[in-house]
Amino acid sequence: MTTIVTENCKSCRFTDCVTVCPVACFHYDDEMLYIDPDVCIDCSACIPECPVQAIYEGDDIPEDQEKWIEINAEKAPDLPVCEEQMDPLPGAEERKSELGF
Amino acid sequence: MSTLGTEQDPLLVAIVGSGPSGFYAAEALIKSDIAVKVDVLERLPSPFGLVRSGVAPDHQKLKQAIKLYEKIAASPEFNLIANVTVGTDITVKDLCESHHAVIFTCGAESDRKLGVPGEDLIGSHTATEFVGWYNGHPDYRDREFDLSHDVAVIIGQGNVAADVSRILSKTVDELKQTDIAEHALDTLAESKIKEIHVIGRRGPAQAKLTPKELREFGELADCSPVVLSEDMILNPESEKELEEKSNVASKKIYDLFCEFSKREIDSSKTKKCFFSFLMGPKELVGNSRLEKVVLEKNGLSGEPFKQSARGTGETIELESGILFRSIGYRGVPIEGVPFHENWGTIPNEKGRVTDNDNNVVSQFYTAGWIKRGPSGIIGTNRACSVETVGCLLEDITKLDDGSKKSGAAAIYTILDSKNIRHVNYAEWKKIDAKEIERGEPKGKPREKYTYIDEMLSVTD
Numbered sequence: 382m383t384t385i386v387t388e389n390c391k392s393c394r395f396t397d398c399v400t401v402c403p404v405a406c407f408h409y410d411d412e413m414l415y416i417d418p419d420v421c422i423d424c425s426a427c428i429p430e431c432p433v434q435a436i437y438e439g440d441d442i443p444e445d446q447e448k449w450i451e452i453n454a455e456k457a458p459d460l461p462v463c464e465e466q467m468d469p470l471p472g473a474e475e476r477k478s479e480l481g482f
Numbered sequence: 483m484s485t486l487g488t489e490q491d492p493l494l495v496a497i498v499g500s501g502p503s504g505f506y507a508a509e510a511l512i513k514s515d516i517a518v519k520v521d522v523l524e525r526l527p528s529p530f531g532l533v534r535s536g537v538a539p540d541h542q543k544l545k546q547a548i549k550l551y552e553k554i555a556a557s558p559e560f561n562l563i564a565n566v567t568v569g570t571d572i573t574v575k576d577l578c579e580s581h582h583a584v585i586f587t588c589g590a591e592s593d594r595k596l597g598v599p600g601e602d603l604i605g606s607h608t609a610t611e612f613v614g615w616y617n618g619h620p621d622y623r624d625r626e627f628d629l630s631h632d633v634a635v636i637i638g639q640g641n642v643a644a645d646v647s648r649i650l651s652k653t654v655d656e657l658k659q660t661d662i663a664e665h666a667l668d669t670l671a672e673s674k675i676k677e678i679h680v681i682g683r684r685g686p687a688q689a690k691l692t693p694k695e696l697r698e699f700g701e702l703a704d705c706s707p708v709v710l711s712e713d714m715i716l717n718p719e720s721e722k723e724l725e726e727k728s729n730v731a732s733k734k735i736y737d738l739f740c741e742f743s744k745r746e747i748d749s750s751k752t753k754k755c756f757f758s759f760l761m762g763p764k765e766l767v768g769n770s771r772l773e774k775v776v777l778e779k780n781g782l783s784g785e786p787f788k789q790s791a792r793g794t795g796e797t798i799e800l801e802s803g804i805l806f807r808s809i810g811y812r813g814v815p816i817e818g819v820p821f822h823e824n825w826g827t828i829p830n831e832k833g834r835v836t837d838n839d840n841n842v843v844s845q846f847y848t849a850g851w852i853k854r855g856p857s858g859i860i861g862t863n864r865a866c867s868v869e870t871v872g873c874l875l876e877d878i879t880k881l882d883d884g885s886k887k888s889g890a891a892a893i894y895t896i897l898d899s900k901n902i903r904h905v906n907y908a909e910w911k912k913i914d915a916k917e918i919e920r921g922e923p924k925g926k927p928r929e930k931y932t933y934i935d936e937m938l939s940v941t942d
Binding site for chain 1: 502506543544545546547549550692693694697727730731734858859860861862863864865868
């Protein structure tokens, strides 16, 4: 059981999720956020916060997004923690409407 | 010019309540770029509020939020003053004199009532009592729950209702390696309950639990979830609600209920957990003890997302000897602090406490359930506390009234003069270590102390 950030976060990085993370388990790079599975407590508070529904919990991960389980686990620990909301990436709003949200 | 917030003149803040919102408020203050000293007051000898005594024992992963609170508590700016009740052991006025600001994060400790005849019959309980009891909260240690009946009824379909129903649905083997209190495990081991009825006043599209909580009912060792397929037929308004892309959680919940409704009931399992919709309690009937629950069928009216349930007059009866209500929580007023009777919260604007005329009350702030009502999960309180602390820090120049504040020292003087035994964080860590040690032989993460005297004896 794990909670992950997937494809839709790429080029958006809205970071609404980090404001409700009880354990500060989100990390970031220039493209998107990642969840550190060793820190995340699977509370699912972040899931409804994402404006592009990029976050899934274990039993709900669509098959075509399963690769993100490994990517989150690998990338998160070495990247800086995102504890406070940041500005979305440039073009995030356009990407959001492209994604149909 | 004010020097408040500098190393020589740190901002002194008292936080009332050491649950998640108290800790997140402390964290936000400590991480701010001004110098602070934070004193967190707690009524019990143990900190962490509902993470310790609300989060269900079989949700150990969620309880790991405590790891972060332990890091916050390790900051030199943080001080815990536990086993102290604000309002009796120390007054709010005392805190205003000793500190520049007070943040009330004392949660919602009381339950909303059903408001139906028979509510006070023996066997009619609040979810709070039961949750506190199985989690070893000293306030509820000696409550008695008669689980010798076949049928239990839970009124409400939120996460707390789900917790209560799941604990009743599980086997002892599913619970014995959690940190459930020993007295509760012993009573649950003797439980005769075969049917658990979870009653929602609205439909399956409006149930307010998280998909994750609901999914667990499909994975129980000796209990089948039961949902009637005819209950899955939605009115057009509810269908509209589920079509809304942002309402994805409700769609997931509905889909899970549908999945349950299509399942064949596993006859090898002893217990059944029924989810019933569009019903509300009309009367609890019995001769001193609860014997049956009269439920009234409801209809929905109103636009999508604003649908409310109304009784249709049609009733059904359910023979049951034990009922738990879980239809919402209310805060408890503190003397000297404004309180909104209808909402059961402290009135506020973004965390700044306001009086009855909507004027901001200086020095007073609030966060968590007592600020916004009992909604959201642990992490929701982080954003809530950050907002409050943001306002407090904006007000810093107003908080400096020129008088010298002595912070914790002043509080200790008052407590000592009254011979009140207070507990600090290092003493709590002793209790914590002992609890973990007690759990080890049983394969439990901890065996909690459930009486305050026991906790205090460990610290001596």
